[in-house]
Amino acid sequence: MSLALQWAASRATVATDPKTTARSAAALRADVGETITEDGIGAARALELFEDVLLPATRSVEDPMNLAHIPAAPTRAAVAFDTVVSAANVFGGVWECGAGAIFAENQVLRWLADLLGWPEDAAGVFVAGGTHGNLSALATARDHALRTRGHRPEGGWALACASTAHSSIASAARLLDMDVVTVPVDDHGHLTGAALAPVLAADPRICAVVASGGTTNAGIVDEIGSVVEVAHRHGAWVHVDGAYGGAALAAPTARERFAGIEEADSFIVDPHKWLFAPYDCCALLYRDPRPAAATHSQHAAYLDSIDRGESNPTDLAAHLSRRTRGLPLWYSLATHGTAAYTAAIERCLASARTVARAIEETEHLELLLQPELSVVVFRRPGWSPAAYRRWSQRLAQEGTLLCLPTAFAGEIALRLAFVNPATSPGTVIEVLRSTTTADDGS
Incomplete structure (x- = not known):
């Protein structure tokens, strides 16, 4: 030991x-x-x-030079406290077993709810990851529709989302026996209320709409305000998947991109992505937690003595046994303060903008879109798919830079995800300019 x-x-x-x-x-x-x-x-x-x-x-x-997928940059405080959480071995499913730890987690969830502009009775829970959070939220949406509409529609339930929605949305739909109705995006990649309206009018099976609060591939934030207005007009639940980008709510320069989120019904953000917590951790929040409790509360002879008047995390997601995985984030926030978090997120946003400008100014590189958050998507004109792979693998094996090929607008591209405030944009720019001059990616 x-x-x-x-x-x-x-x-x-x-x-x-x-x-x-x-x-x-x-x-x-x-x-x-x-x-x-x-x-x-x-x-x-x-x-x-x-x-x-x-x-x-x-x-x-x-x-700091891992810019592939959505990496992580946990604070040393959060990493250290994760060991404390394991040693404490708290059962975090019900209040009577984990009251103190759950209270601390709830302080973090309240901070997030305030960033969302949600009311005092909003509530949430920490689960393992964004897939788990999306599944639990959409299960709540489906069951809430059954309770409010009174019957299952002919052909079953459906959800609506853009083609750019995270893969976990389609996975959740399969598990929930829901069809996925894809809504076309605008010229800049956003799901909008204008495009959503005719889809909802034509398909009464749709009980939930998923908006992205920062797509994984390109960091695009859907037009949340218009999506919420149209969806609610048709009686559909709105879930915002902010697994990656939701952290930007803490950054004043990015907050306006989330306008309208204060009226959404549920939301997730993964602190292990851009809120500097260790794996694994997803914060799932509900503007009104009562539909979630109606969906997820478990009842059995040995559970009937649970005090339902207190905060029981097991009531808000598809789980019972639960580690208090929100505590490392609580400890880090309590240690460093929210201002330090805001500054760190703003630094990542600034790094993305700086690197994007440098790519625009580099003759042999092409920026594919202006970054909305901290993902930069670009290409090297003239390279074949094999050249992209050679370049990426060589730099990864050398430890120079982790940057993987992706697909954007039907063509192969490269993407950089800035979620580590220690990443030097100058170093990234130098690597990109000096290693992409060859025509064959070698």
Whole structure:
């Protein structure tokens, strides 16, 4: 036990390895061997294998030059407190077991609700990730429609979203036996109320609309205000998927992009993406939590004594057993203050704008759209798909930059996601300009 705790304490302060070092299962099996044995291999050997073989075969998500996917940059305070949360081993499903920890989590959720402009009785819960949060919110929307409309429509329920919605929306729809109706976006990639209106008028099965509060691929924020107005006029629930971009609510320069979100019905944001918390953590909030409680509350003989008058996180999502995964974010916010969070998010937004301008000014690169949040999408004219892959793999293996090819507007492109305030835009610009001059990506 002491070996593991000592390692965790030292790890919380060391720099990360920026290289992509994934290995095959066969190679790892050769070096690790069998570890789950009748007599055990001992703490020292297990930790040695983890430190020398297993961890080096992973990819650092928090390195300042990791700009692929949506990386993470947890504060050292949050990382350290994650160990405290594990050691405390609190059951965070019901108030009577985890009152103190749940109270602290609820303070963070209240901060988020205030950023949304939601009323005092808004409530939420921390779940494992955005997929879990989206599923729970859409389950609430579907069941709320059944209660308010009184019957399941012929052909079953459906939800509406743009083609740019996160893949977890389609996954949730499959699990909930809902059809997905795709709404066309405008010329800039936004879901709008104008495009949504005829879709809702033509299909009464639609009980929920999903708007993006920052698409994963391009960082686009849908036209939330008009979407909410049209959806509510047709009696549809509005869920805002802000898994990545919702953190920008804390940044004054970006808040106006979310106009109208104060009237949405549910919302998620992943603190492990851009609120500097460790994996895994999603904040799911409801403007009115009563429909969620009606959907998710579990009842059984051994649960009937639960005090339903207090905040029971198990009532607000599809779960019962629950780790208090919101506490590392609480500790970090309490330690550093919300002003530091605002400054860090603004720094990421500024980095994205700076790099976008530099790409525009670089003759052999092409910016594909102005960044709305902190994702920069661009291309290298003249490169084949193979050239993009060669360039990306070479820089990843060198540890220079993690930037993966994607697709945008029907063509191959590159994207950079700035969620780490320690990322130097100047360094990124220099790498891009100096490594993309060759016509073949080599």
